Amino acid sequence: MRLIETNMRLAIALCLFAVTLGYIGCSEDPNPVGAGLLPGADLLKIDTVSTLAVRSYSQPAIPAASTTRLLVGKVDDIESWGVLSFLVLPDSIRYMNILSAEVILRSEYHYGDSLAPFSLTAHKVLRAWGTDSLTIDSLKAAGFYEPNPMSSLTLPSVGDTASISIPIDTTVIRSWGTISDTTFQNFGLLLQPTNSGVVKGFAMFEASDASHRPNLLMRFLRTESGKIDTVTVNIGISRYGARIGNTSWSSDSTHIYVRNGVSYRGMLEFDVSSLPPHAAIHKAVLELTLDRSQSGFNAYTVDSTLAVFVSDEGVVVSTIIGLSEPAEVGDGVRVHRFPVGQFVQRWVRATTQRRIAIAGYAEQDALDLFVFHGAAAPQALRPKLTIVYSLIQ
């Protein structure tokens, strides 16, 4: 019996030994040994297809809500109005004898003639507004602002690091109320350009350098001491609305127009039916050839554009983008190349529309104009999509 019990223990020990062996040396990392056995059909076969845009056009768009600049001014056929509101006005100003108030804006950008005179009028805004959908038409609408300006400003020119001061009617500030008010009346002020040679860009509340942000400066008289003191507020919201005069951009199929600020975006459509069903898309590059003669840049231009995925419903999906890499390809020809592999992956899986929007990089902060050759341009200049794919089943 003792022998049997001993052997039973032996059996259990052997079981544990076998299991231990099972784990020793287990390898799950693939290695090249035996790769020569693989049938050719298993291996990746990469193919490439190129296709030209079947349609292109340009259309106005509403820029993104977030902006770090307020563009105000006029140049050529571009006009931009601004609106801003200082929030969190302290309750203490209710009891102050406000002597004067001004808004101080720091310039950091221009489009047009930097030496051109700059002028504007400031108006009290009469309606509530948001930062996400306001357009210049909304700003100009009757009843949006008080037609009689509270102040006007005319300057011979404004340097790109200079600050301007816009006088504000103290009664308007009183009408805005304070932070504790239950009824919100603080709709801010509107800046209407009255110049014609330049659009200026002023740093706004989102500026990374706090000293560049707009300031509402109020001077008041301390009754107990008779001295003049100041209160400043630099928290608020802003929005501008810009427009360009009548253009034929939307009907021009030989070019696509990407105008920042205004804003205009290019739209491209492709036919990728030559791709095999269920192809794996490994890379796709969109090439747009720039028409320098029609484009408009200056020293502030960020020479990048974005390809943005457009859903079947026509929604520009700002989270699916490809940033261009501009490159000179000889004879002064400049090409913007966009990685759009993710777009094409979606096209071959789940979408019926194969559209791409072309927008400027940080289009809400500038007024640059990128003009690219469109679908009706000579073949060598047309938007071209090169797709690297494979069929792995």
Added chain:
Amino acid sequence: MNKRHSIVSVVISLQVLTCLAGLSTALASGSSYSRFGVGDLVRFGSSRLDAMGGTGIALLGDGFINRLNPAGLAGITHTRISGGFEYSSFFSRDNHGSDRYSRGTFKGLAFAIPVDKAYGITLLLETSPYSNVNYALQQRDTIVTQDFYGTGGLSLLSFGGSVTPVNKLSLGFKLNYLFGRIQQFGRFDFVDPTFLDSDISRSDFHSGFNLTAGAIYEGTGDLLSAPSLSPLALGFVISTPAKLSVNRESILTTTESFDTTATSSGKVDIPLALGFGVSYLFDSRYYLTADVYLQNWESAKFFGSHPAEIRNSTRVGVGFESLPQRETEAFWRRVAYRAGFYYNSTYYRINNKPVDEWFVTGGVGVPIGPDARIDIGLHVGFRGTTADNLQRDTIVRLTLSLSASEAWFMKLEDE
């Protein structure tokens, strides 16, 4: 320790082995040849037969469950359960390098219940691995690194029985349900970061039935009036072809999508298999066995076409066993000793070259209870060649089976 205690201990041990072997398999890797067909075919009769060169088609007797030939069940006198575990070590080499990997696998569970000893009626319930897919390969160049993995395999769930209709002739059959999922993965990782990587996974679930029938005849001596042939037994086994239904799903995964690129169904043929065996018992103590096992893979079609990498297979083996002495108290005399050899012309034909293997085997059967035993088998052998861009595997397989019995459904006088 009584018999009940013995079989319960064996069942618990088998459960532990099953769980741990399953976990081990999930981590492991194996031979690249298992990329083809339905993978490496597993032919497991028991650790006893494994140690005897995998032979035993003509072995009839008590004390083990013959999973090679259901006619071999007719000699079982007590309800018996057995299960096994295998540790495999592969050292693979090709013209570019070598690598070593190992894995542990569950070798199935069999449960045999004798109903009538006089007529050799025994029922069988069995689950066994039929094939094994386990590989991980990499093809790398300056553009892309391609990783290929395969896992899974086919299993058998069998129900059968045996009968001895006339003296010295035993018949057996098994109805086999073949099933299992074979998954293959490809991962494509581009060197250029501007390229988008992709993964493809293909999952094939197989299912189907076939039948295994066998016979063992021990009356050759009487038939030929040759007493010297009385210890001779002849065995025959046949497995009918099976047409497995396969549900296939391929999924392509990219950075942006998870796309089911194909869902289809098809057929995979498991062809007719025939086996012949002989056994001879010298001095009532020493068994000599020999088997030939053939399978007609040339006729097999996978999704309507015959894969170029598949050919007919032939396996030839011989085995030897020194039976334990029951009357002695000496431990090592109560141990069974086994040895064997087999040559297998496998069903692989890669790069238009046949892939063959040969093994030497050995093992022992150690008593661990009144009618319980642990069988240990060892295979050492080679498969393939490094010529013709192939791979040579040096394979070591250690199998471990636990087997125990108990009297169920028997009349008291039988017990």
